[in-house]
Amino acid sequence: MIRLNNVGVSFRKENQKKIFGKERQQILVDVSMHVKEKECLGILGESGSGKSTMGRVICGLLKPDCGKVEVEKPISIVFQDYTTSANPRFTVKQIISESLIVRERRESIRLDREKEIRKLLELVGLSEEFSLRYPHELSGGQLQRVCIARAVALQPKIILFDESISSLDAYTQVQIMDLLKEIRKKYGLTYVFITHDLSSVTYFCDRVLFLYQGQIVETCEIAELGKVKDEYAKKLLNSVVNLR
Numbered sequence: 444m445i446r447l448n449n450v451g452v453s454f455r456k457e458n459q460k461k462i463f464g465k466e467r468q469q470i471l472v473d474v475s476m477h478v479k480e481k482e483c484l485g486i487l488g489e490s491g492s493g494k495s496t497m498g499r500v501i502c503g504l505l506k507p508d509c510g511k512v513e514v515e516k517p518i519s520i521v522f523q524d525y526t527t528s529a530n531p532r533f534t535v536k537q538i539i540s541e542s543l544i545v546r547e548r549r550e551s552i553r554l555d556r557e558k559e560i561r562k563l564l565e566l567v568g569l570s571e572e573f574s575l576r577y578p579h580e581l582s583g584g585q586l587q588r589v590c591i592a593r594a595v596a597l598q599p600k601i602i603l604f605d606e607s608i609s610s611l612d613a614y615t616q617v618q619i620m621d622l623l624k625e626i627r628k629k630y631g632l633t634y635v636f637i638t639h640d641l642s643s644v645t646y647f648c649d650r651v652l653f654l655y656q657g658q659i660v661e662t663c664e665i666a667e668l669g670k671v672k673d674e675y676a677k678k679l680l681n682s683v684v685n686l687r
């Protein structure tokens with residue numbers, strides 16, 4: 444479904460002595476991984492470990508310096524900052540319509556947009572009255588539901604979530620994860636879930652990959668978390684008292 448082989452990414456270092464200095468900082472080092480069809484894979488690592496960079500490579504937003512990237516199916520993305528990923532001047536209806544318009548163009552069809560929007564809002568647990576609201580008239584959880592509806596409207600086979608629920612309170616996080624589980628089951632989707640939060644990974648994912656300083660140091664099934672060998676992964680696990 445998704446396969447990365449020996450992927451490397453580097454960026455030009457900032458604060459170089461020479462104005463046109465060519466020193467580069469290696470962000471992803473020899474990253475190889477795969478995502479199986481219909482699984483939910485967590486990518487876990489601390490801030491700066493390269494998670495978002497890996498997400499951007501998977502989505503095709505960033506071309507790696509080396510290595511091979513294969514993504515077999517259409518992919519949608521839900522970003523961390525839902526407040527800026529939705530246009531503040533758009534109503535909910537317009538935000539979701541953006542994806543419907545893409546689909547109409549892609550498939551050369553004309554959709555009954557009103558009907559589709561009603562169905563999508565229902566799917567994410569929002570009533571029809573939300574369709575005329577602007578982002579500032581919604582709570583964080585409601586706006587993230589709208590962003591999820593927009594991602595699902597593209598009818599992807601894969602959805603990548605980049606810290607999509609991290610800024611929500613714990614209760615809303617669980618509600619959104621439950622909603623995403625339902626959507627995944629209903630449409631047979633594959634998820635890639637980028638986060639720094641181990642407890643959400645254990646609640647939500649089937650398998651997790653630990654990223655440390657741009658390298659995958661451990662991959663394991665959630666049911667086998669107790670068997671991890673890598674020191675960094677162990678440290679992360681020990682820092683969370685309650686796993687489920």
Ligand SMILES: Nc1ncnc2c1ncn2[C@@H]1O[C@H](COP(=O)(O)OP(=O)(O)OP(=O)(O)O)[C@@H](O)[C@H]1O
Pocket residue numbers: 454455470488489490491492493494495496497639
């Ligand atoms: N376009 C860019 N140009 C230069 N450096 C970059 C660029 N994008 C990311 N970086 C650097 O790459 C490193 C990894 O960033 P990345 O956003 O992938 O980490 P992350 O694990 O997602 O962190 P966080 O959890 O804080 O979002 C950071 O040191 C960052 O400063």
